[in-house]
Amino acid sequence: MASAALLVGSLGVAHAEPATDDATALDFPADFKAPFECGLRVTYSTYQDHDFNALDIIRADGGQDLGTPILASAPGTARLTEGPGAGLVVNIDHEGGWQTRHYHLDTRTVEDGQRVEQGQQVGTMGNTGVSSGPHLHYEQRLNGTAQEIVVDGEELAPYPFSYHEKYFTSTNGCDGEQPPVEKEETSLAYTGPEIVSNGESAELSGTLTDEGDEPVADRTVSFTLGTGDSEQACEGTTGSDGGAMCVIDTVDQPLIDDGTVPLRLDFAGDDEYEASSHETELRITLETELEYTGPASIANDTAAELSGTLIDETGAPVTDQTVAFTLGAGDSEQVCEGTTTADGAVTCTVEAVDQPLTDETTVPVSLTFDGDGFYLPSEASAEVLLEYVTGSAFGLSADIPVLGLPISIGPAPESGEVRTAHTEETEPSCLERLGSALVTADVLCAQVVSDTDPTAATASANVSEARIGLAGLSLIELSGVEVASISTCEEQVGSVDMTLKVAGVPIEIGDTPDLEIDVDLGITGARLVVNEQIVEEDGSLTVNGARLTAPGGIDVVVGSATSAAHNCA
Template sequence: MRARMAMVLGAALTALALGAPPASADPDNPPDFKAPFECGQTWEMYTRDGHGGNETEDQQQLDMERVGGETEGSAVLAAADGEVYWEVSGGDDGSRIGINIKHDGGWFSQYLHMSEYVEVGTKVKQGDRIGTASNAGTTVPHLHYQEMYDSDGDGSGEENELVYPYLEGKEYRITPEDGRVSLTSTNNCDGSGDPGDPGEPEPEPEKTKLAYTGDTSLAGGDPAELSAVLTEEESGNPVADQKVSFTLGADDSAQACEGTTDAEGTATCTIEEVDQPLTDDATVPVTAAFAGDDAYEPSEAPATLDLRYVTGRAYGLSAEVPLPLIPIGIDPTPDTGAVRTAGAGTTDAGCAEQIEAIVLSAGPLCADVVTKTGPNSSTATATVADARIGLTGLPVVEVTGLTAESSSTCSASKGSVGLTLSIGGTPVEIPDTPNHSIDLGAGAKLVVNEQIPVEGADQGLTVNAVHLTALGGADVVLGSSTSGAFNC
């Protein structure tokens, strides 16, 4: 047997007795004592020579240790209905280590080596939690249990005699030679007892960790799959069957959904149609949150997602012609201006009927940008019905039926140009390829269907239908359209 601190038990116990009405002792009819631990738990009972100062061959006092679990910290339950009658001292320092419970018929039960226990005078029902097993007053955590009855019949407990414990409908006469005897409890199996804590703090809820694992790029009008993984912070084990709420966006634009963690701790839900404003940095906040419960502390995982967006611009004509006396400068006309959006819409610059500027004329000119969602796309279109460019020293350039279009999605960009061209009165065939260059002589060049990638875009293209440059800084563009897709 394991060594334990010497204790003075039995007749030498220090007890604080409360007054109680006498009850006649009946040693032949003990209460229906149940094992003093939780339903379904198995504990081993044993004793030793000289246990509790009793030198007789038979030992009525039992020590108990839990099987398949930690003895220390395990709940101790009342073996039968009664009232806490004595508080028991033990060990060298005289500290309190347990209690006696008085039952009907002059019977008593004793529970020692508890770190926390209910107060003297407390009325308990069978199955009520009365304490917590520990190593108080001993070196090895265990529960000391014994039963007694009042032999003088006055109910005072002053003439208590030890009896062989009667538990779970059976009398146990255990000797040191029997070794360890197993006993499985049926105490409080119906849940009628009070499982409350007699003083020991409730176990702290497990700390948790939540990590966002869902979509990192969103598109307006498209669905978004939001997900997160919930684990125990210390062990990293997944936490299943818990609700995780997701909030996409903030304030008036917030969109929410909820998921339940699976066996791997992953919760997933879907925002059916993303509707979020486009910010300067084109991002959207998302937060995954676990509210917590009695077993787990709450946790949350904020993340920042990219919001896909498109850009566009279209105009009919722009020109810089540094004539010696009257330089010509024409800003883009008509001009949609820069369009940047994550939503759907049309920006129409309208039409300019006619532009006349000494060496050039054009009209009508129109421009618009159309954006869509699901998926995001941008289409910029510029048209010029007729145009004439007649720079000094160069052949006259005439254009009719001009259309320049640029369209972009996250998948691709495409540009196209349609027009009829003549140079110096001679029709010119234009190949169906971008960036077709025509030498006009005297250092001048005409590029038809000029296509330039948009810097910084995942997909993007600027299409200039006609772009004329000449020595001295002349620069004329007819029909320009630009589109781009970002955060793809």
């Protein structure tokens, strides 16, 4: 609408300048009233091409501009003109060389040369001439020169370049009484978070603007969350940007079907601004917490029942919600889901665990709750131990540091070190013959077999025949040697079976662990132990079929097996 104002020089209207009366010229502007009916609120603007004091004026009360009555600002004589740019014009010549001008009128209600009084209607607002919409082009001139416009003794300059930045209310025709207050309409908008959580603070905010969408400062805005007995309220004062903020320290709202709670913003209004309100809805959510409560260890090829609990931020169980469990990571991920019960507990089963054995011997477990309209998502993670076994076996080893001819044999054949969390059965490692002139053995084999469900490792060594013939010692003969070390998560068992002769005399060995053969071996300090069982530092059980030790570092073992089960529940 501001573009509808035109330069006086381009309006094509001839004007007779009023007579000058220097005695009253300086006092007259204070007498000018707005050219509108008593109590009408208007807004005004100019634009860059106005090279004189001229204003375009429209209504600010929401009423229809076209046809709005135009009144005389002061007593004078009406001068009617018309031009292609200004349209229908009424100018009024006042005392002291003053003149007011009114362009683009829709109708004129006075005659040319007619005497008019202040407050008398002279026409109606229109859109005639060159104009993009109904408005009043208004000027106050002194001796033909446009002056800064004064209404009720108040200067309107500096002029804005758009409507709804500045306003005034007409007192014309009010007969000395204050015009009815024309309050400006206001609007509230909510600018705070759309989601708040029970048990947490909530920073609510909004903006208050006038009918021209300009901020309204220094006004109180009330925020009310919830209804009835659950109402929670706070207040904030608008700043220069119209924004107001307040904090509800601890949100405490009931959870209803759609997970929302009403929020109302209120401005009570005052002498200048109308009251306004705004209603919206916020989602109320609770933070949640997941915890893993399942087994500390799992075993491959067996079922694993994973479990956890889901509670909200108040500590109450969260029921009837789906929780996803992920066992492992990457290509080894195994997933299952469960639904929380009344106590917030949730379980699901991985039917057959299949996880790689890492250096850490652990498997990651993650729990995920995606959340819903009430509850915020949460996650938890844990590490569970993966049950695994180790084992090794060999047929013969001998260290005989004889002066001039030291002997070192094996250990051989060896199964190799086995470390696995899966069922594995490797081929036995065997030799037909092994030994020297002092120690010999025939048909030796070593093997380790691992299993799951249950976790178990069986290490075994077999020697068909063995002879130990050292100078100064009785001949030791062994046959049918079978050695086993078996480890599960429940127990460890070692066993030895053989036929033993010392100096040709058969020896009954039975099944007693660490059986020391009480025979004269001919060397002080020599010792022969059958079914020797040693628990190693890592918990492994080593079983030696027969072990001969003697001074000088002599150590001969016929058949040895070692096994262990780790990370057992």
